[in-house]
Amino acid sequence: MAGSSLLAILAADPSQLLPAREQMAFTLGFHILLVPFGVAFTFLMMLANYRALRHHDDDALLLAQRWSKVAAVLFAVGAVSGTVLSFEMGLLWPRLMGRFGAAYGIPFAVEGIFFFLEAIFIAIYVYGWKRLRPWRHFWTGLPVVLAGIGGTASVVAANSWMNLPGGFTLRNGRVTDVKPLAVFFNRAFWYENVHMLLAAYVVAAFLVAGVYAAAMLKGRRDRYHRLGFLLPFVVGAVVMPFQIVVGDFVAREAFHNEPAKFAAIELLPHTRTHAPEVLGGIIIDGKVRFGLPIPSGASLLAGFDPGTRIRGLDTLPAADRAPTSIVHLSFDVMVATAFLLLGLVLWFAVGWWRRRDIPGGRWFLRAAAVAGVVAVVCLEAGWVVTEVGRQPWIVHGLLRTRDAVTTSGNVWAFLAGTLVIFTVVGVAAALVLRGMTQRWRSDREADISVPYGPDLPLEVAAGARTRDGSAHEGSAR
Amino acid sequence: MSDVAAVVLFTGIALYAVFGGADFGAGFWDLTAGGAERGREPRALIDQSIGPVWEANHVWLIYCLVVLWTGFPTAFASIMETLYVPIGLAAFGIVLRGAGFAFRRVSVRTPVQRTYGAAFALSSVVTPFFLGAVAGGVASGRVPTNGPSRAVSSWVEPTSMLGGTLAVVVCAYLAAVFLVADSRRRQRPDMERYFRRRALASGAAAGVIAIGGIFVLHDDARRLFDRLTGPALALVIVSGVCGLAALVALQRASPPALRVLAVGAVAGVVGGWGVAQYPYLLGTHLRIDQAAAPDATLWSLLVVFALAAVLCLPSLAWLYVLQQRGAFDQESG
Numbered sequence: 123m124a125g126s127s128l129l130a131i132l133a134a135d136p137s138q139l140l141p142a143r144e145q146m147a148f149t150l151g152f153h154i155l156l157v158p159f160g161v162a163f164t165f166l167m168m169l170a171n172y173r174a175l176r177h178h179d180d181d182a183l184l185l186a187q188r189w190s191k192v193a194a195v196l197f198a199v200g201a202v203s204g205t206v207l208s209f210e211m212g213l214l215w216p217r218l219m220g221r222f223g224a225a226y227g228i229p230f231a232v233e234g235i236f237f238f239l240e241a242i243f244i245a246i247y248v249y250g251w252k253r254l255r256p257w258r259h260f261w262t263g264l265p266v267v268l269a270g271i272g273g274t275a276s277v278v279a280a281n282s283w284m285n286l287p288g289g290f291t292l293r294n295g296r297v298t299d300v301k302p303l304a305v306f307f308n309r310a311f312w313y314e315n316v317h318m319l320l321a322a323y324v325v326a327a328f329l330v331a332g333v334y335a336a337a338m339l340k341g342r343r344d345r346y347h348r349l350g351f352l353l354p355f356v357v358g359a360v361v362m363p364f365q366i367v368v369g370d371f372v373a374r375e376a377f378h379n380e381p382a383k384f385a386a387i388e389l390l391p392h393t394r395t396h397a398p399e400v401l402g403g404i405i406i407d408g409k410v411r412f413g414l415p416i417p418s419g420a421s422l423l424a425g426f427d428p429g430t431r432i433r434g435l436d437t438l439p440a441a442d443r444a445p446t447s448i449v450h451l452s453f454d455v456m457v458a459t460a461f462l463l464l465g466l467v468l469w470f471a472v473g474w475w476r477r478r479d480i481p482g483g484r485w486f487l488r489a490a491a492v493a494g495v496v497a498v499v500c501l502e503a504g505w506v507v508t509e510v511g512r513q514p515w516i517v518h519g520l521l522r523t524r525d526a527v528t529t530s531g532n533v534w535a536f537l538a539g540t541l542v543i544f545t546v547v548g549v550a551a552a553l554v555l556r557g558m559t560q561r562w563r564s565d566r567e568a569d570i571s572v573p574y575g576p577d578l579p580l581e582v583a584a585g586a587r588t589r590d591g592s593a594h595e596g597s598a599r
Numbered sequence: 600m601s602d603v604a605a606v607v608l609f610t611g612i613a614l615y616a617v618f619g620g621a622d623f624g625a626g627f628w629d630l631t632a633g634g635a636e637r638g639r640e641p642r643a644l645i646d647q648s649i650g651p652v653w654e655a656n657h658v659w660l661i662y663c664l665v666v667l668w669t670g671f672p673t674a675f676a677s678i679m680e681t682l683y684v685p686i687g688l689a690a691f692g693i694v695l696r697g698a699g700f701a702f703r704r705v706s707v708r709t710p711v712q713r714t715y716g717a718a719f720a721l722s723s724v725v726t727p728f729f730l731g732a733v734a735g736g737v738a739s740g741r742v743p744t745n746g747p748s749r750a751v752s753s754w755v756e757p758t759s760m761l762g763g764t765l766a767v768v769v770c771a772y773l774a775a776v777f778l779v780a781d782s783r784r785r786q787r788p789d790m791e792r793y794f795r796r797r798a799l800a801s802g803a804a805a806g807v808i809a810i811g812g813i814f815v816l817h818d819d820a821r822r823l824f825d826r827l828t829g830p831a832l833a834l835v836i837v838s839g840v841c842g843l844a845a846l847v848a849l850q851r852a853s854p855p856a857l858r859v860l861a862v863g864a865v866a867g868v869v870g871g872w873g874v875a876q877y878p879y880l881l882g883t884h885l886r887i888d889q890a891a892a893p894d895a896t897l898w899s900l901l902v903v904f905a906l907a908a909v910l911c912l913p914s915l916a917w918l919y920v921l922q923q924r925g926a927f928d929q930e931s932g
Contacts, residue, residue, distance in 0.1 A: 191705065194701070195701050195702070195705055197654070198654060198697050198698065198700070198701030199697070199698055199701065201654050201657060201697060202657075202693055202694045202696075202697035202698060203694065204661075205657070205660065205661060205690065205693050205694070205697075206690050206693070206694055208661055208664045208665070209664070209686060209687070209689075209690040210690075211664075211668065212664075212668065212675055212676065212678070212679030212680075212686075213679050213683050213686060213687055213690075216675075216676035216677075216679045216680045217676065219668045219672055219675055219676050219679070220672050220673050220675065220676030220677075221672070222672070223668040223669055223672025223675060223676075223892065224669065224672050224892030224893055224896045225896070227665060227668045227669025227670075227672065227892075227896070228669060228896060228899050228900075230665045230668075230669065231665045231666070231669050231899065231900055231903045232903055233665075234658065234661055234662050234665050234903065234907065235903060235906055235907050235910060235911060237658055237661060238655065238658045238662075238907060238911040238914075238915075239910060239911060239914060241654040241655040241657070241658050242655045242911065242914045242915055242917075242918050243914065244654070245651040245652065245654060245655060245918060246651075246917070246918055246921060248651075249650070249651045249921075249927035250921065250927065253921075253925075253927070265914070297892070297893065297896075298893055299893070299895070300892070300893045300895040300896045300899075301895065302895060302896065302898075302899035528679075528680055528683070529680070530680050530681070530683060530750060531683050531684070531750060536683075536687050539687075539691060540691075543691055543694055543695065544694070547694060547695075547698045550698065550702055550715070551698070551702070554702045554705055554706060557705075557706065557707065557711075558705055561707065
């Protein structure tokens with residue numbers, strides 16, 4: 123296998139394939155970082171808002187207001203990076219869209235509704251703090267959270283359709299007899315969806331909690347920061363065990379429905395019973411190397427019985443195998459990071475059970491501060507498993523990625539431009555958010571006392587630029 | 600059935616041209632507002648009037664893409680494979696514009712604001728140019744269905760240049776009229792005068808370019824010319840009359856009336872383009888019914904469209920009403 127034949131395969135691929143894949147991976151990997159903020163962070167914001175109104179909690183109110191500003195900035199970035207993804211569907215994979223758009227496009231059309239609703243209501247919510255009555259304002263946030271769930275469902279429906287395409291007939295290469303509901307609710311729809319939705323909540327919860335954990339490490343341990351930590355962390359702590367259970371279920375569904383992917387996940391060269399669960403390790407010339415095998419582990423996990431037969435890579439022609447080691451290692455990274463997060467949750471649970479408080483000592487806070495990054499690694503690794511694990515297919519069994527790619531233009535140039543622009547936007551977003559938090563820190567005393575009053579830091583935020591304008595406006599009114 | 604889907608598609612394009620176009624145009628006036636000191640007030644007004652709505656307006660673009668690739672997949676693939684240069688550049692422009700705008704409003708220091716503002720404003724001019732060029736390439740029948748061969752000649756040509764230029768100027772005109780209406784609502788006579796001058800100038804420029812465009816199309820895209828002066832003539836006239844009426848009425852008309860006239864001017868052009876293409880989607884080689892997806896897919900698009908009309912349009916209307924009533928005004932961030 124190795125070098126020479128790999129080169130032969132590469133040489134046979136269209137020259138656009140490599141940059142197109144790199145570009146898709148990069149932009150998807152970028153966009154997926156923003157997804158938890160649109161989907162789940164808005165839920166945290168609503169939770170803080172609810173607490174503020176129900177318990178007249180000014181700290182919670184301030185958190186909700188600030189989180190809504192952060193959500194607005196990140197939603198804007200997500201909206202435009204998502205737009206680029208839509209363009210790339212055609213620019214990079216025109217043959218995917220041309221051949222399968224009639225089926226594959228349907229979930230995206232549905233997604234359009236949710237994106238629309240989210241864009242409308244996030245604007246009303248973010249801009250409506252002052253003039254809308256508090257509870258009415260609160261309820262304008264609800265469609266944002268619901269649209270996040272619906273939007274995730276639609277996009278994941280499209281992705282799960284690529285893994286298990288259905289709901290149409292292929293006649294002379296043309297899509298016919300489309301059954302829109304069967305396209306949308308394809309066989310992988312439910313498990314992929316729940317898994318991704320929970321992942322979004324885990325990532326958002328631990329990232330936000332991590333920000334406040336870091337602040338507490340720097341000595342800011344007042345009620346505001348404790349609440350900013352506890353609220354998201356508890357959400358993450360509640361979701362995490364469910365995610366582990368769901369993840370286990372998803373792996374079993376992959377075993378039943380996507381045997382090729384599962385063989386790669388389990389690093390299994392030959393079909394067998396008593397298949398070991400290999401921790402780490404790679405495959406070289408068809409042999410597993412460097413891994414730590416747990417005897418019969420994979421068979422037990424897949425069928426609750428060591429006699430469970432698992433299909434190996436040998437059931438697939440060489441040309442139909444995914445990059446096995448990448449899929450396997452990504453799977454291991456995903457599982458390992460998920461259990462690290464579960465461990466952190468247990469640590470917190472024990473501390474809370476014993477002392478009704480956040481576990482003391484700096485090590486818990488340190489761990490909590492990096493938990494968000496760990497969750498991001500987990501999320502990205504999970505996506506590598508499902509995307510790379512589907513290769514060489516873009517639509518499983520029907521269209522190879524290399525046959526879907528564009529044949530026109532120099533994709534390397536497009537990729538270079540994308541790398542530059544997205545890097546700049548990403549760095550700028552980080553700087554902007556940091557600037558916002560720094561201003562909040564210095565202005566904290568001023569605006570803590572005026573719930574639903576003028577938002578001082580943001581007056582400052584819009585800056586010298588608008589101050590004259592608003593003064594003028596005030597006098598005119 | 601496929602004709603209905605085509606109407607849905609062109610409705611989306613018209614809505615994006617109107618609402619997205621006005622936001623692009625606001626960026627044009629932001630770009631030309633002068634230095635930080637001189638441009639402060641117009642920029643503040645622009646910021647306030649597009650801040651809450653630009654993302655919702657932007658969704659119409661996604662809507663168009665989705666309807667095109669789901670309803671007319673082969674046409675979508677051909678357009679993307681042929682016109683990838685202007686489309687790719689427009690995608691970059693959209694990223695820079697959205698990010699620049701969002702970042703500027705939460706930044707404090709002038710140099711930082713200027714950087715983000717420049718990204719926003721420059722890309723607000725560049726993006727509609729490329730989108731207009733794409734429209735020109737499609738409208739003049741330069742997108743082949745069998746493979747890509749015209750990466751450059753499909754859009755570096757007279758009709759695309761006309762489309763791009765007209766898009767930029769019409770966006771600017773639309774934004775200026777909207778901003779006049781907005782200034783009036785906010786009782787800002789100074790800003791009203793400021794944008795009225797610009798509306799007149801850009802309206803006049805759009806008129807000149809449109810008239811010049813007649814000759815360009817006559818030479819470069821004969822079928823388009825014939826159809827625009829034939830079956831689509833009524834819409835072209837509606838567009839021209841609305842555009843002129845909006846300029847004449849700038850002094851006195853109520854803000855809603857002004858907006859309706861400006862919208863009529865832009866929607867007329869897009870509608871005229873659609874009628875001129877009929878029954879073809881690409882040149883004279885791909886008919887709408889040939890490009891269309893199976894009926895079940897088109898039906899699901901219509902259901903989605905109806906759902907959007909029921910769910911999104913009232914919400915969108917509420918957003919606009921809240922904005923028009925000044926519900927977002929004091930909030931400057």
